[in-house]
Amino acid sequence: MSMICSFLQVVGGLGLSWQMSFGILVLLYFYSHYFFASGAAHIGAMFTAFLSGALVLSFLSNLMGGITHYGIGSAPVFYGAGYVPLAKWWGYGFLISVVNIIIWLGVGGIWWKAIGLW
Known part of the structure; x- marks a missing residue:
């Protein structure tokens, strides 16, 4: 998780468009499979970190209305x-x-x- 957070900070600091940042994240998730022995290990390690970020954004989206x-x-x-x-x-x-x-x-x-x- 800390590797993903560090990566997101680097990507955010580059001043890239959201499309480019999203593309980098998608490719990071896809090609990081080279570092895992199985699909289950890859999904178990990486998907949770990405999903956690999405959940935090969705929770905060509910709070910002007021x-x-x-x-x-x-x-x-x-x-x-x-x-x-x-x-x-x-x-x-x-x-x-x-x-x-x-x-x-x-x-x-x-x-x-x-x-x-x-």
């Missing part, structure tokens, strides 16, 4: 009621996003470690 007044379908209705000014909405959204990230990645990471997922 940080702006247009983030999810119901947000404009709540904002349109006029109870919260725009600047406060964005400020509260940022504050809650920090709390959510601490809970999901911090406390959640500790929990995953406790139950043996990480």
Whole structure:
């Protein structure tokens, strides 16, 4: 997993387009099979790391809807009621996003470690 994270940091620092980065990741996954004795070993080692990254992105996608007044379908209705000014909405959204990230990645990471997922 740490090798994948290191690779993602390098790819991210190159300033490549998402298509090029995705292509590199696909080729990395495909051709890394040369380093494994079997398909099961390759899939067991690499797929989990790639899937974990995708799951984290999907979890965070659920949390980011409330940080702006247009983030999810119901947000404009709540904002349109006029109870919260725009600047406060964005400020509260940022504050809650920090709390959510601490809970999901911090406390959640500790929990995953406790139950043996990480």
